[in-house]
Amino acid sequence: xxxxxxxxxxxxxxxxxxxxxxxxxxxxxxxxxxxxxxxxxxxxxxxxxxxxxxxxxxxxxxxxxxxxxxxxxxxxxxxxxxxxxxxxxxxxxxxxxxxxxxxxxxxxxxxxxxxxxxxxxxxxxxxxxxxxxxxxxxxxxxxx
Numbered sequence: 001x002x003x004x005x006x007x008x009x010x011x012x013x014x015x016x017x018x019x020x021x022x023x024x025x026x027x028x029x030x031x032x033x034x035x036x037x038x039x040x041x042x043x044x045x046x047x048x049x050x051x052x053x054x055x056x057x058x059x060x061x062x063x064x065x066x067x068x069x070x071x072x073x074x075x076x077x078x079x080x081x082x083x084x085x086x087x088x089x090x091x092x093x094x095x096x097x098x099x100x101x102x103x104x105x106x107x108x109x110x111x112x113x114x115x116x117x118x119x120x121x122x123x124x125x126x127x128x129x130x131x132x133x134x135x136x137x138x139x140x141x142x143x144x
Contacts, residue, residue: 024133025087032084032098035105035126039077042112042119046070069112080105095134102130 047070083101086094106127109120 028130028133029084029088031126031130032087033081035123036077036081036084038123039073039080043070043074043077046073072108076105076108099131099134102127
C-alpha cells in the first residue's frame with residue numbers, strides 16, 4: 001500500500017502516475033499531424049490538378065472553385081498540424097485549440113463531401129475520434 005502524500009503529490013486526475021488514457025492524448029496529437037497532412041495534401045491537389053475531383057465546383061455544398069478550396073485545405077492543414085504539435089508538447093491550451101480545429105475540420109469536410117466522398121468520410125471519422133479523445137480523456141493531460 002502506498003502512503004498518503006497529500007493533495008500536492010497527485011495529478012489533476014487524482015492519480016500519482018500518468019494513467020492509460022494518456023495514450024489517447026498522444027494518439028490524438030499524432031492523428032492531428034496526420035489529419036493536417038491529409039488536409040494539406042488535398043489542398044495541393046485542388047490547387048494544381050482540380051480534375052482529380054469527382055464533381056464540378058458548383059456541385060459542392062458551398063459553391064466555390066477548387067482553387068479556393070485548395071487554399072482552405074492547405075492553410076487549414078498547416079493549422080491542424082501546428083495544433084497537433086502543440087498538443088504533443090503538452091500545452092494545456094492546445095486541447096481547446098485542437099477541439100475547435102477538429103470541429104472545423106469536420107465541417108469543412110462535410111462541405112467538401114460531394115467532391116471526394118470516401119476521403120472526406122474518413123477524415124470526418126478521424127475528426128470525431130480526435131474530438132472524443134480530447135473531450136473525454138483530455139483532463140488526464142497535464143502541462144509538462
